[in-house]
Amino acid sequence: MSHLPISPAAPATSPAATDASGGASRATWGSRLGFVLAAAGSAVGLGAVWKFPYVVGQHGGGAFLAVYLGCVLTLGVALLLAEMTVGRLTGQSITTALHTLGGRAWAWVGRIATFNAFAILSFYVVVGGWTVTYLMRAFTGSVLANDTQRLVTEFSAFTANPVASLASMGVFLGLTALIVAAGVQKGIERAGKWLMPALFLLMLLVIARALTLPGAMAGVAWFLTPDFSMISGDTLLEALGLAFFSLSLGAGMIVVYGSYLPRDARLAGSAVWVATLATLACCLAGLMILPAVFAFGVPPDAGPGLTFITMPAIFAQMPFGHAIAIAFFLLLLFAALTSAVSLFEPVAAFLIDEYQWQRGPAVLAVFVATFLFGAPAALSFGVWSDVRLFDRTIFDLMDYVTVNLLMPAGGLCIAIFVGAFIWPKARTVLDGSRAQWFVPVWRVLLLVLTPIAIFGVWYQTF
Ligand code: PHE
Secondary structure (H helix, E strand, C coil): CCCCCCCCCCCCEEEEEEEECCEEEECCCCCCCHHHHHHHHHCCCCCHHHHEEEEEECCHHHHHHHHHHHHHHHHHHHHHHHHHHHHHHHCCCHHHHHHHHHHEEEEHHHHHHHHHHHHHHHHHHHHHHHHHHHHHHHEEEEEECCCCCHHHHHHHHHHHHHHHHHHHHHHHHHHHHHHHHHHCCCHHHHHHHHHHHHHHHHHHHHHHHHCCHHHHHHHHHHHHCCCCHCCCHHHHHHHHHHHHHHHHCCCCCCHHHCCCCCCCCCHHHHHHHHHHHHHHHHHHHCCCCHHHHHHHHHCCCCCHHHHHHHHHHHHHCCCCCHHHHHHHHHHHHHHHCCCCCCCCHHHHHHHHHHHCCHHHHHHHHHHHHHHHHHHHHHHHHCCCCCEEEEEHHHHHHHHHHHHHHHHHHHHHHHHHHHHHHHHHHHHHCCCCCCCCHHHHHHHHHHHHHHHHHHHHHHHCCC
């Protein structure tokens, strides 16, 4: 297994953590908190603050929220636990773990999941780049503007400018690569202990302002009152995909974290914690953006720019808005980086494990490949906006295929693998847990609800 360590908090050795390929052992997390923080660091990111509000905006508010929460609470928690279990039982990352437990054929699920992580990273860095640019603009103060029309124009001009968008994407990707190359994920995740709560608190502060804007309550009502007539197959698919995306599920991320868990850690509780933090981040972001969207008269279905158009207008209406804007974009950048690192790392680890690459060249190769793969996505907001496949821009298509199709497909394979193929072993991870009632429930969620939900939603859509 690779040595791109995901930060064991205190290096103790677990007997389960013996590495199949190299024989070296993985250190385990010193505490459950360390694990929850690292997994939540992967989960909480642009998915909550950037993607969630605009997707809710496009899909009719409260009803979408209800479906999303339903997905998280059922298959989300079950799959978090399933991925942790695979990591916990093997001490390995997804491809080697599936190989060890299930043989050669299952390793392909791991390879596809790793490719998916790479593809997600390629469009994630585009939005990461927007965060970098908005942080710069927050420093200069140029981001603060009351006039949402001006903010829309500025956002479009920036994302349409090939040099600016590729450069900011490059900076974000470069920061991610540097963190992985330097192996400082551990420090970064520890910092999450302070920075994640700080982001949550700041969001609460912004919510307080957003809710007192004239007209904001219409947005709150729209966000929280389900109108189930708004639900179509497409809405269900987006909610399902978003549940996977916001929990970092279906691409093998959580397997890696699970591999560092100490023997006595309570897995089910950890899964619930990660799900809660990720969902909380989404709901806070929704409460921050959507009321403001209504108050400022921005169309809720404005698309991927929604957060970047709305936030500056709220800051402009806040006392100390300039400082708050800087703090917000800094914390958002941090959250985005911890997620990007969790996507980058398994891809580099794959080259190291499967092809025995050195770490430096592996990181460089992933950097270059991600840049090349991500560039068309970045350009699809400008010079290549006319390039459309299946009626979508390149960015939208990458997002759609990876998040709505490949992530659920990965999750489905893992659910069946854990619930059927390795069940006798898998269930032992809950031995000694107080939540014994959850053992059969978990299996039903994995083998019945997850396949029905995923196939059902795909069937509705296609
Ligand atoms: N969950 C992350 C976010 O919301 C994105 C992500 C998806 C990270 C999949 C890792 C794996 O920003």
